[in-house]
Every structure is written in C-alpha cells, then in structure tokens.
Amino acid sequence: MRTLIIHESLFGNTKAVAAAIKQGLSRGKAPDHVEVVRADEAPGVIPDDVSLLIVGGPTHAFSMTRESTRKDAETKGASEHVRTGIREWIDTVLPKPDLPIVTFDTRVKVKLLPGSAAKSAVRALRARGFRRVEQGETFWVEDTDGPLRAGELVRAEEWGHDLASRADLRPGATAAR
Numbered sequence: 001m002r003t004l005i006i007h008e009s010l011f012g013n014t015k016a017v018a019a020a021i022k023q024g025l026s027r028g029k030a031p032d033h034v035e036v037v038r039a040d041e042a043p044g045v046i047p048d049d050v051s052l053l054i055v056g057g058p059t060h061a062f063s064m065t066r067e068s069t070r071k072d073a074e075t076k077g078a079s080e081h082v083r084t085g086i087r088e089w090i091d092t093v094l095p096k097p098d099l100p101i102v103t104f105d106t107r108v109k110v111k112l113l114p115g116s117a118a119k120s121a122v123r124a125l126r127a128r129g130f131r132r133v134e135q136g137e138t139f140w141v142e143d144t145d146g147p148l149r150a151g152e153l154v155r156a157e158e159w160g161h162d163l164a165s166r167a168d169l170r171p172g173a174t175a176a177r
C-alpha cells in the first residue's frame, strides 16, 4: 500500500518537513511505499492502493494559502510559484470517506496569532466528504521565509515514525475517532 504526502511550499520549509515525515514513515518494520507529492501534481481521484494521506501546507492569513497570499509570498521572495495549493486540491478531489487523512502545517510562532493551515484543512476535508480526518502537527519557522526552528526536522521525522506505528491508520483499520 502507499502513503501520499500532499503538500505545497512557497519558501521550501514545508517541503523539507514533508521529506522528513517521509523519512520517518519509511523507517517502520514493513514500511508502506511513501511518496511526497506537490498539491499541483496530486491526484484528483485517489488510487485504490493509497491507504493513508498526509496533507500539509504553510499557514497564510490564519488558514491555508490562497492565490492572493501566494502572490504576497512571491513579493516577499518565495522561491516557488504555486498555482494549486492544498486548498484548491481539496476543493476538487473526489472524496473517499473512509480513507484516513492527517494534516500538518508550518507557521511562525507569534504569541496570540490564531489559526493554522492544518486546522483549516481538516475543516475543508470534512466538508468535502472525508470522514476520517485528524489535525496533526504544526512545525515552526523562525520567520516568513524560514528557516525551520532548530530540531523541527527531527521532530517531523519522529512524527512520521509515530504515524507509521499507529494501528488505527493501517490499511483495513476502521475509524477509531
């Protein structure tokens, strides 16, 4: 079975987190085949051999990115031009109600700054018809363009490893939450 890590990244930090999560997921005893996929290349119809989705992106304006915030990021020097982010992918993907999905995001640790892309993605995925969605981790960046805070890539890898060992996320497991 396969795990897809669907992500977007303007400055490269979320992309690095996605790669670290993949490392962690691949460390299990009998690892799934894990692929890191950009949102603009993610399938609109999720293939039957995919048993787990991990969906993550940067937090922009307290939520998932949108075209206007991505333009803002470009004016701030973003290295990537993203036309389809996770918001747009969620809007068009064919729902699979029983497929487990865990979300994650990156954001800046500023006191009293609410909202996260991971939380918004959960809401959007549920509204789209996915029933087994949970909010996963936030990984912290120092500033808009990064870098990731010290230790975050190790934490992302460990988190991936933890996900790989969860019985309720294995193929055939029924919803535990």
Ligand SMILES: Cc1cc2nc3c(=O)[nH]c(=O)nc-3n(C[C@H](O)[C@H](O)[C@H](O)COP(=O)(O)O)c2cc1C
Residues within 6 Å of the ligand: 008, 009, 010, 011, 012, 013, 014, 015, 057, 058, 059, 060, 061, 062, 063, 069, 070, 072, 073, 076, 106, 107, 108, 109, 110, 113, 115, 141, 143, 144, 145, 146
């Ligand atoms: C237009 C814009 C809006 C942002 N809004 C928020 C926000 O509401 N909360 C937050 O914590 N970080 C915010 N950030 C910082 C991003 O979360 C940060 O750039 C991102 O985590 C970096 O990930 P990336 O390198 O994968 O693009 C914003 C960044 C941009 C460019």
